[in-house]
Amino acid sequence: MGVRILQSHDDGQAVMYCSTTGWAFGPVIDSDGEGRDGETRMLAFFRWMDTTDTWDMYEKTPTAARLGIGRDPRRLTDAGMEDAYADWLAQESSQYAREDAAELAELED
Numbered sequence: 001m002g003v004r005i006l007q008s009h010d011d012g013q014a015v016m017y018c019s020t021t022g023w024a025f026g027p028v029i030d031s032d033g034e035g036r037d038g039e040t041r042m043l044a045f046f047r048w049m050d051t052t053d054t055w056d057m058y059e060k061t062p063t064a065a066r067l068g069i070g071r072d073p074r075r076l077t078d079a080g081m082e083d084a085y086a087d088w089l090a091q092e093s094s095q096y097a098r099e100d101a102a103e104l105a106e107l108e109d
Contacts, residue, residue, distance in 0.1 A: 003046075003073055007039040014038030018074055026073060027085045041092070048088050048095055049073060058084045 006024060007014040012031035015038075017024040029038040029045065036044075049055065049071050059080035076084060088095075 005039050005042050007037070007042075012037035012039075014042040016042065016073060026081050044092065044095060044099075045085070045088050046073075047099075048091075049084060052084075052087070054084075054087060 002019060003016050004019045005014050006017050013028050015024050015028050016026045029041045031037045032041060055071050059077045060075045061077050073081065073084075
């Protein structure tokens with residue numbers, strides 16, 4: 001069990017939910033107008049959370065320890081999630097450019 005993505009195929013919005021509790025949380029992410037739907041953007045947010053150097057600065061819940069030591073978004077408080085999401089949005093375009101460049105370099109090898 002873990003974090004999953006619930007997506008509306010009608011409007012392209014996506015939200016995270018806990019498959020253990022069935023509880024949705026975090027931001028509702030819309031399509032970006034550049035061909036990325038909410039699910040694609042949510043997956044990018046997940047990748048960023050897994051790799052960002054700023055993870056430790058985001059506020060965690062008092063019960064976060066029972067979710068392990070990984071970078072599970074369920075560990076974040078609402079304020080911690082808001083801060084992480086704002087930071088991700090600020091660098092989102094750069095992330096896609098980095099990932100595209102890395103993918104292209106991998107194909108050229």
